Amino acid sequence: MATAELPxxxxxxxxxxxxxxxxxxxxFRGQFVAVWLILVGILGVFLWSAGRISWAFIFxxxxxxxxxAGITILVSVAAMAMAIVLALLGALGRLSKxxxxxxxxSLYVSLVRGTPLLVQIYFIYFALPSAGIIIDAIPAGIIAxxxxxxxxxxxxxxxxxxxxxxSQREAAQALGMPERLAFRRIVLPQAVRIVIPAIGNDxxxxxxxxxxxxxxxxxxxxxxxxxVGRGQHQVLAxxxxxxLVYWGLTIIFSFFQERLEQRMAxxxx
Amino acid sequence: xxxxxxxxxxxxxxxEVIVQxxxxxxxFGDNHVLRGVxxxxxxxxxxxxxxRSGSGKTTLLRCLNFLEEPTVGSVDIDGxxxxxxxxxxxSRAHQEQIRQIRLRASMLFQEFALFPHMxxxxxxxxxxxxxxxxxxxxxxxxADKYLEQVGMLNKKDEYPGRxxxxxxxxxxxxRALCMEPKVLxxxxxxxxxxxxxxxxxxxxxxELAHEGxxxxxxxxxxxxxxxxxxxxxFMEGGVIAEQGPPETMLDSPREEATRRFLRxxxxx
Numbered sequence: 001m002a003t004a005e006l007p008x009x010x011x012x013x014x015x016x017x018x019x020x021x022x023x024x025x026x027x028f029r030g031q032f033v034a035v036w037l038i039l040v041g042i043l044g045v046f047l048w049s050a051g052r053i054s055w056a057f058i059f060x061x062x063x064x065x066x067x068x069a070g071i072t073i074l075v076s077v078a079a080m081a082m083a084i085v086l087a088l089l090g091a092l093g094r095l096s097k098x099x100x101x102x103x104x105x106s107l108y109v110s111l112v113r114g115t116p117l118l119v120q121i122y123f124i125y126f127a128l129p130s131a132g133i134i135i136d137a138i139p140a141g142i143i144a145x146x147x148x149x150x151x152x153x154x155x156x157x158x159x160x161x162x163x164x165x166x167s168q169r170e171a172a173q174a175l176g177m178p179e180r181l182a183f184r185r186i187v188l189p190q191a192v193r194i195v196i197p198a199i200g201n202d203x204x205x206x207x208x209x210x211x212x213x214x215x216x217x218x219x220x221x222x223x224x225x226x227x228v229g230r231g232q233h234q235v236l237a238x239x240x241x242x243x244l245v246y247w248g249l250t251i252i253f254s255f256f257q258e259r260l261e262q263r264m265a266x267x268x269x
Numbered sequence: 270x271x272x273x274x275x276x277x278x279x280x281x282x283x284x285e286v287i288v289q290x291x292x293x294x295x296x297f298g299d300n301h302v303l304r305g306v307x308x309x310x311x312x313x314x315x316x317x318x319x320x321r322s323g324s325g326k327t328t329l330l331r332c333l334n335f336l337e338e339p340t341v342g343s344v345d346i347d348g349x350x351x352x353x354x355x356x357x358x359x360s361r362a363h364q365e366q367i368r369q370i371r372l373r374a375s376m377l378f379q380e381f382a383l384f385p386h387m388x389x390x391x392x393x394x395x396x397x398x399x400x401x402x403x404x405x406x407x408x409x410x411x412a413d414k415y416l417e418q419v420g421m422l423n424k425k426d427e428y429p430g431r432x433x434x435x436x437x438x439x440x441x442x443x444r445a446l447c448m449e450p451k452v453l454x455x456x457x458x459x460x461x462x463x464x465x466x467x468x469x470x471x472x473x474x475x476e477l478a479h480e481g482x483x484x485x486x487x488x489x490x491x492x493x494x495x496x497x498x499x500x501x502x503f504m505e506g507g508v509i510a511e512q513g514p515p516e517t518m519l520d521s522p523r524e525e526a527t528r529r530f531l532r533x534x535x536x537x
């Protein structure tokens with residue numbers, strides 16, 4: 001301990017400061033938790049008293065609704081995987097000196113960002129069958145979400161690749177690495193580190209946007225909540241349950257995302 | 270092209286010509302940065318390039334291994350000759366030629382450009398294993414040898430982020446040596462360093478020069494040039510204005526432009 005070398009009164013002062021800082025942090029955390037509990041409590045009581053919510057309904061249908069989270073996560077994870085692949089290809093196209101690749105990528109981004117996600121979902125599930133292309137609801141939902149997020153993430157990936165200093169590519173080339181190898185081994189790994197926070201944000205956003213696929217009868221969270229809520233005239237309770245589950249999911253994933261970012265920041269830089 | 274004459278003969282330790290640049294010119298848009306440079310560099314020769322910023326010295330160096338495609342001219346390094354081809358610079362054949370040049374002439378950068386996501390050792394074996402196809406254990410042995418030479422062997426498992434600037438540049442030198450190039454190109458290797466870290470890098474470079482590593486160094490370190498150079502080149506306005514042995518060049522240059530540059534440089 002550094003304090004051991006100091007004369008007693010100074011050591012005392014340092015200990016007092018540390019203790020005061022700790023008290024302050026604890027007080028801050030305490031207030032934080034209190035504010036959240038009180039406000040959420042007030043909201044809960046208000047809804048409860050206004051909405052004639054029955055415990056029986058919650059116990060009966062709660063598990064059914066919550067199990068929809070599985071589908072929500074499945075759809076989100078699969079769509080995210082697809083989006084990452086599309087975004088990487090899109091970014092390569094947008095950075096390409098090949099006119100065809102550049103045009104294709106630009107068209108993709110423009111088209112997808114220029115139309116509502118809901119329209120894209122309808123197009124794939126309701127419109128394509130008229131052209132003889134029939135896709136089941138879950139794959140259709142995954143494709144629509146993946147396609148949509150891929151376009152937004154194209155720009156993220158492009159910015160990430162461009163954020164890697166040019167000297168990194170030059171250093172690789174100066175060592176005789178062919179362009180592709182230099183990209184794969186030197187530029188891409190660094191770009192991935194740069195874009196991970198943004199991808200995490202998009203994943204959390206995707207979990208929420210996946211609610212839109214309830215419109216094509218995928219039995220995820222919101223679809224289940226609506227179904228049982230309407231059927232038993234408990235819409236308030238069922239939608240509130242769905243909202244709480246979405247909220248919980250995003251809190252959990254944000255937590256993991258933060259941990260991942262911290263680890264990478266600490267890692268090797 | 271070499272600056273060596275009857276009364277200023279080439280130092281005895283240098284060998285055959287290994288780098289041969291002819292008529293190098295480079296335009297950036299309308300800016301005529303290189304205006305026709307002919308340069309011969311011999312095996313085991315240490316050539317230092319000095320000159321004001323904007324005189325074209327860095328561009329010359331970058332044109333030698335085609336990090337900049339010259340607008341006109343040709344470069345021949347160890348028998349691989351590449352003609353400037355700005356109009357078909359992206360063609361596969363041309364790129365492959367350039368790669369062959371780069372395998373023979375490795376560049377060191379002002380800002381080191383170590384790969385931050387790889388350890389020191391990883392930086393050193395990446396290109397040998399993946400480009401030259403050297404087996405990993407052999408690449409590691411070579412890397413150990415060169416890291417030892419630059420005094421960085423004890424940091425081989427560190428990531429670059431934990432090294433000082435001087436240490437990074439020494440690792441970068443080892444990384445370049447691991448490809449066993451015929452010539453090292455240094456682009457102001459100490460300009461990004463804190464003053465107290467410059468010495469350790471220059472010391473490594475001086476040892477390399479004395480061991481007979483062929484090198485072309487763009488530098489502002491005149492003391493270093495005096496100690497380590499076989500030949501000093503002064504560039505001005507995109508051409509080689511004067512060249513010769515370091516004593517002549519630094520103490521009694523012929524050209525007024527060289528004198529003016531050195532005077533201003535020593536005052537600053």
